[in-house]
Amino acid sequence: VKPYYQDDAVTIYHGDCREIIPHLPMVDALVTDPPYSSGGMVRGDRMQSTRDKYQSSGAIIEHPDFTGDNRDQRGFLAWASLWLAEVKEITAPGGVCCLFSDWRQLPTMTDAMQAGGWVWRGIVPWDKGNSRPMPRRFSQACEFLAWGSNGPRDFSTVDATYHPGILRGRPPADRQHSTQKPTEVMQTICEIVPRGGLILDAFFGSGTTGEACKAIGRRCIGIEKLEHNCEIAARRMLQEVLPL
Numbered sequence: 025v026k027p028y029y030q031d032d033a034v035t036i037y038h039g040d041c042r043e044i045i046p047h048l049p050m051v052d053a054l055v056t057d058p059p060y061s062s063g064g065m066v067r068g069d070r071m072q073s074t075r076d077k078y079q080s081s082g083a084i085i086e087h088p089d090f091t092g093d094n095r096d097q098r099g100f101l102a103w104a105s106l107w108l109a110e111v112k113e114i115t116a117p118g119g120v121c122c123l124f125s126d127w128r129q130l131p132t133m134t135d136a137m138q139a140g141g142w143v144w145r146g147i148v149p150w151d152k153g154n155s156r157p158m159p160r161r162f163s164q165a166c167e168f169l170a171w172g173s174n175g176p177r178d179f180s181t182v183d184a185t186y187h188p189g190i191l192r193g194r195p196p197a198d199r200q201h202s203t204q205k206p207t208e209v210m211q212t213i214c215e216i217v218p219r220g221g222l223i224l225d226a227f228f229g230s231g232t233t234g235e236a237c238k239a240i241g242r243r244c245i246g247i248e249k250l251e252h253n254c255e256i257a258a259r260r261m262l263q264e265v266l267p268l
């Protein structure tokens with residue numbers, strides 16, 4: 025398959041991840057933010073456009089819709105199990121998977137991870153720092169990173185790195201994608217792979233994982249189904265990043 029974009033650190037493929045994954049080289053980790061298929065308790069909510077689901081009312085910049093966000097939970101579980109199993113096949117033994125999820129999809133996401141053959145190892149809350157007070161309710165302050173590994177992972181302390189159990193960072197105000205993640209949060213996550221390691225993001229969106237990898241000296245393969253988002257991501261990759 026032909027890349028949409030390539031530089032020393034980042035390769036972007038335009039297409040459905042399930043068509044691209046079998047052609048990829050071995051990676052050290054999967055770090056990805058799939059369409060949550062969430063945004064509501066009932067079918068009618070889920071079937072709204074992603075613009076209506078994920079953009080706060082009164083937002084100044086309108087972001088285009090993205091795709092793949094309308095499955096019910098059974099459909100999501102079946103679909104996510106498929107690509108998770110396929111990515112596991114191209115992940116180094118002991119390599120990590122990190123999957124973003126909101127609270128509604130979290131149980132389904134961890135089921136899918138295990139159905140795909142990964143060892144589920146934990147949940148890291150991401151405190152988004154922008155939650156609104158909600159009358160007579162706990163505010164929705166967090167999204168979550170479900171993480172696991174491809175079989176046993178080396179937990180010895182020799183030359184070990186240590187990683188936080190909570191992530192913090194506000195979604196960027198100048199975002200180009202309705203669910204764009206903060207680059208500093210992605211950097212913290214991608215540090216789970218050693219310098220020079222290769223990370224796959226099968227749902228690349230505007231390319232935050234690629235930008236994060238460049239900034240911390242990791243490499244990245246991104247897959248994105250919508251050409252409009254590939255274009256945004258490729259433009260971001262071309263912007264000057266000063267490696268640490």
Ligand SMILES: C[S@@+](CC[C@H](N)C(=O)[O-])C[C@H]1O[C@@H](n2cnc3c(N)ncnc32)[C@H](O)[C@@H]1O
Pocket residue numbers: 039040041042057058059060090091092201203204205226227228229230231232233247248249250253
């Ligand atoms: C939640 S967004 C990712 C946002 C990204 N983390 C960022 O910071 O910009 C999920 C992305 O997956 C893309 N997508 C949906 N289904 C896909 C598929 N089957 N293969 C590849 N990309 C897909 C959507 O177009 C959307 O841009």
